[in-house]
Amino acid sequence: MSSVTETSGTERNYLHQLTSLRGVACLVVLFGHAIQVFRYQNPQRTGPQAAMHDIVTYAFNAEAAVVLFFVLSGCVLSLSLRKYTHLTGRIVGSFYVKRVFRIYPLLWFSIGLAIASMVVAREWVADGVFVGWLSRNLQTPVSIRNTIMSVAGVFTRYNGPMWSLRVELMYSVAFPFLFWLVRAPRLRVVTLAGLAAIALLPLPHEVGTVFALSFGVGALIPLLPTTLSPRHGIYALLALVVLLYDRYGLMAMGLNLPERIPDMIETVAAFVLIRDLYASGRQYRLLLNRPVIAIGELSYGIYLLHLPIMLMVFSMMGHVMGAPALLSHPSLTQAGLGGATVVLTTALAAITYNILELPLHNLGRRLGNALLAQPAPARPVSPPQGADTHASRI
Template sequence: MTTEPIAPNLGNQDHPVFSNSLASLRGLAASFVVIYHGFLLLRVNGFDFPQRQALDFSDPYRVIVHALIGFFNGPAAVVLFFVLSGTVLTLSFKRSSGSQLFHLLAYYVRRAFRLYPLLIAVTLFSAAMHWFWFTDKPIDIGTSWMNNYFTHVPNLKEIVLNAVGYSNSLNSPAWTIRIEIVASVLMPLFIFLTRRPIYICATFAVLLALMYAPLKIGHVNVYMISFFLGALIPVYGRTIANIYASAPIALRYASVIGAVFAGMFTQRIFRPWIHVDPSSVLVVSLAAAFIVTVTYYGRRQNGWLNSKSLIFLGEISYGLYLLHFIILFMFMRLLAPYLGAAPSPELAIAAMFGVGLLTLLVTIPLATATFYFLEKPLQNMGRKYSRKLQAMSSKEQKPHTTAAPETPSAIN
């Protein structure tokens, strides 16, 4: 029985390194979200709000829509985002150094420069589109979900609340950024709590209780467990990956396919009518954690996840994710008048896929531009300030003592 090598160049637990395959996963997840949103735009045979409907075999077109929004499962991709964030933030935190206070401040500076510049820019862009492009006129063939967005003129207060991540009323996908911000604040604590098994068990108990608590805080409580699972991967994932690698190849393929299927279809099959179902989020988080683990510790050379195109897609994934919703709705409003008052199911499905694909193709160059001209320069600025904080930490740690005579031991 042969086994796959478990990433010999991933560093150790204290000094782990980043894996390009994680960036590729992030890019794929962002692309799936774009296509997923495309399949929610039009009613198919009167099928409204398809993402909230139980599986219905009475209409073959409804089954097709169910299958498509299950395969391109946006909510599952978001959970994968969160698990990936937990892993990547843990890797980043463990790579940096300095005293505890300056280490923490440097981390928060990097996160602020990572999350806020693009969020603010896209908020302003979205506000401008609300003012100058979109109208409150509904599209007759559109779903209730579609006609719920881009229908009002925002005021200054609403723009500010969106820009700081408190609200997502101007750009719906930004609800996940609010969760990212909260998780970013808590990640140092999560990383500390991964040190001992007793801390891990206690944290899981608390996070599970929070998942099912009836809190009205934008579902923040439901998703924190995804980030914590991601934080565990650089610390304990190698053991799971070794077990996976030592299994027969058929079992390895079956486990990966099972994890992917669970991520895509758990909520679609069992409780699609609940917007954020804690039980489904838990199952999908565990499946995503397994996928991230075997990806991070698996083969790193010549794998399809290490292709330059996918890695680049991962690099621009933040812009792709935040920008696509506005572009998607612009294209749909342009196309809708040409589809007629009652498009056939085949035409509606084809139109939704076409708009989703077109949105993806157009948003990629836009996200590329924002990455090179906004995100990357400001991320570099954040790293610069972070290094300054770490340098201040190093100066404070130097002992203030009088010079000793130059003896051989002192010189060495």
């Protein structure tokens, strides 16, 4: 399989691990949705059974996985820009061209699939089966206006995961300026403090201001020294636990905090985890496993396409077996629905990757590089001897 990840020599292991991390995160989102978006009839459980159930289900923290995506995006976008001494208009223009060709083609395909899944779910599934936000999305009128706004990446009701693509687009526009701020050592602390203040603004979660900090700390990762404490591996392991279970811990303590607080906690945890992968040089066997790397390469497609496919699978299963029968056996339904969705979504993502995503992404690269070549490319910074350099997906 060809790759949309640009690799270079010794950088390959590092890039493979980041790619795999993205793949693991997208599977967490997928199974998280299988657990969270249907109104299951949860059976009575004893104390130990309830605790074990919570430990397993909260591990699929879809919200934390999306925060990890944003920190990871900040990191790899920073890698793509840090080689330039100055961000000229041509460099920024090339950056935008590549982002457009990276994000939009598969987004447009997913809109058609999402509309089809809405039609199927409306016809075959009764009211009261889906949680509130998904039920509202499924009742959204399919209109020319809504479709045009969806194609632009602004309207996200057709396909729930599109909200994070809107955030990605918003911060892609702002990223060259954000990168310029965090690259300047004298502005770094002030910038991060400002981003934290923006993240704390009491605005609706879907506006996306809380994720300013996620992109900011992600952009900082390649700009920091690569020397880590010998104990940083322990810190990374603790960060992973926090990333998965912070919401469970806050709930267990009876703390009803605004959504932006766990988002910020998860941003810090994701920063520690990704920085360890970037700077430690450790090689994790799981993340260097070929099937996991392949899932990572397909992760954008799996992320965008999984919910429409899951809705169609559930609708068909419910049409045959009856939705009440599925909802009354949550563990079996979640495992079966998640597994079937993984297989079908991965297959479709592999097809769209090879015939749509990769060719158009490569076209965007060529157009972006052509823009840099007229009249002459900006002079890259010469890295100091012994410094690690990484190419990245953009």
